[in-house]
Amino acid sequence: MASVTVLVSKLDFDLENPRYIAQKSQREAFERILLDNPTKTIALAEHIVNNGQNPIDLIAVIATENNRYIVLEGNRRAAVLKALNKPVLLDAIPLGTGVPAFCKKMKLLAKRADKSTINKVGAVQFDSREDADIWIPLKHTGENEGAGTVPWDGTQRARFRKGDAGLNLLDFGKANDWFTEEDLTDRAAFPISTLNRLLGDPAIRKALGLELSAGKLQSTVAISDLEKGIKQVVSDLATGTWNVSMLKSKQDRKKYLDQFPAASLPSLPDEETLWPLDPDLAPAPESKPAATEPKVRSRNDKRSTLIPKSFVVTTSSESPRLNKIYRELKRLSVEDYENAVAVLLRTFIELSLDDFIARDNVTIVKARHQATLAEKVRSTAKHLKDQGKFDKNQEGIVNKLASTEPDDQAQPTSITTLHSFVHSRYASPLGSELKTIWDNISPFMLHIAHV
Template identity: 30%
Template sequence: MTNFEYKRIKLTNLLVNTENYRFDPVGSQIEAIQVMVRDQNSKSANKLYNLAIDILENGLNPSDLTVVSPYTDDESLFVVHEGNRRITTLKLLFQPDLIPQEFRSLQNKFRELHVNNDLSQFEELLCVVYNTYEEADHWIEIKHTGEMDGVGTVRWDTEQQERFKANTGGSKSAILQTLELVEQSEHFEKETKENAQIIGVTNLERLISDPDVRSFLGIKVKNNEMSLEKPEQEVAKGLTKIINDLSSKKIIVNDIYYKKDRLKYLDTFEDNEIPQDVVEDGERAKVSDVGDTDKGKDKEKPPLKPKRIVSRPVSKKRKNLIPTEFVVRPKDDRVNNIYRELKQLEVEKFTNSASVMLRVFIELSIDYYLSINPISGVDASKSLNQKLSGVIDYLEKSSVLTRKELQGARYVLSSKSVSSTENLNAYVHSRLVHPSESEIKTTWDNIALFIKTILAN
């Protein structure tokens, strides 16, 4: 067991370690300080300046004292073994000119702090003094070299950090609210609840932070408050798949790292795993209220009224032609490939490509439908207008869709609409017609329910 003592030491007698493990050994105090400044500077912020602000506002951390040992050539001086960043920061507060000229802006900031703050409380510091560097090594190793199978500092994971923030007055993050929903809701199986406790939270956070994924699941985050846009049992369908896929390593970070990867992952959801676009009338329940047995425990939830599921209106602000929440699984390979490409195609960047491929996708989808549902007088040889009209009439007569539900598709038949088949044909065949982003998205929104219906076969 090593011997040590607590001692108050003047800041001027504390030496920044010239052999600090943060950088290669240097030859002098000034050089050590300047190397520390360069090491802690980045384009987004200077860590030493941020530390200076925190020290001035809150003082030094009393649970993390500076660790030193006597300087061999002068026993009145002490070499800093642990706490070189804070000692450098304090020295810069007293002497801003120690900052290299290349960081003139930083130098000016420290000058301002020097002038406007009383630094007398930092002239002398309480330190832990060991006889030699070697005697302090064990504690330095524990702090800086990882968990060491539990001997070292075990850092909080993302979920634990978020819980701390919430308990100390900060708001709960979306990821923590999501985990609480899983823990408290009756719509998750025991296995899923257990899996939620062991998954890599950063991967779940990567998904939940994507607005398209949230829209697909039926989750909304506003002012850091999470609410459900779909019934809780529907949201649970999607979250169950995500949590279990993360737990089983069916998906890893490389599968969801980029936006296109996350959209591709959503396409793997089976029909029974997709949260349906059903929203009950009235105020939507907040996730923080879900599963709280103290709130309304005497009130029974009214049963959901059966209603036909219709895709909710889609904002024109979306980037891609086909919105994330629109999901079908075309059995025809060519149709399926075009569908997947259109889900990733940004209309603003590729307006002409989107317009042409939309026209192709609509016609090939209808051709596929006719191949498995022959309609008298309508076949692949007819014009797009004739085929679309024939299938619309057939769906209405067969009571597959109502006349009202087919209004959008009929609008595409109208020669007066921007969504007309006449315009769709012109996008492909006329060099004088220039499609616009809004026209293409409007066309899709009008025909989306029709397409979903004929590709569901």
């Protein structure tokens, strides 16, 4: 194969083009290609007139004996280029619904076209159809397990466009460790267009303490207040709790705002001072406010993992193993890997406690030289209560976790039960049981986890 430049007038359409049933003549193929989707044909013609031919997408041809070329790939472009170069060809198209208007638009574009830039076309010349058949399917049959073109998702398209409010917000949140790329994409590609739909609504922006100017976001509230609302919105979209079909109209978005948890809404200041959401100027990890409680799903929800996607805690490069365990517990199916999840849960609780105790200088009340897990839980709970971070309900949940009754009397959410998952040959954890344990202790874990 070789790169060549070919006169558009020497191009012949492939009468065996797989887009259509076999055509009988060049004239028939020309008409069929142009009119197959007139709107897309006009769009292609307009793009060529305004920007020139695509330099990174060549057509594919094979030579014929009479010094002409059959177009194996790029027949739509060939048809548009022929029409722009020689618009009189359009006069021979049989009249039908929409044809006169289509031809008029094409002729107007032909008048604007610079003929010197569209009378030739860059091409790859193959020796035979068989040689070209290795490459053509890669363009038209999807990713082909990575051998073909892998399309961008919504976030990647937004990143290319730049100046995208939703992407700006996500980058700012990631820079502040409100969530990670894995949190956003663990379930599916994050719906960036739906986030932009929300940010485009003035009522939503006002409630979250945001303003939008020239595609750039600014905030009027303290960063700790902003964090609450943004994490709630991101969680709602990432988990599919709210999707594009539920947020299409202004009335839909009003319903969303009406049900928004009051605890996640920021306190709007009397006097507004705008500051930019610039990821490059995000606060350092040690200066960030404490994480706020995420929206926790119902215990009867259909999530497949132990830790819901909505549970997000501050991450730290100083806790690499905790970070990995946290990610695994947000990925592993609790129904398929209940034993692995049970053991990881027990490990995650104790390592998180050890990390928190060291960071916050918690005083441990212990009976022996080495503190038990129950003693670590009780001492940490007392430490949090003394700081005013615990209410009676949370204290009751932690007391259940710290209980150490015999196996036959143990409550589901207790250290005895967690120990049995690790040490007993007879313990058999259930996925639903593990999710209940997590749902009960998640407020406590939110205070201590720093992965």
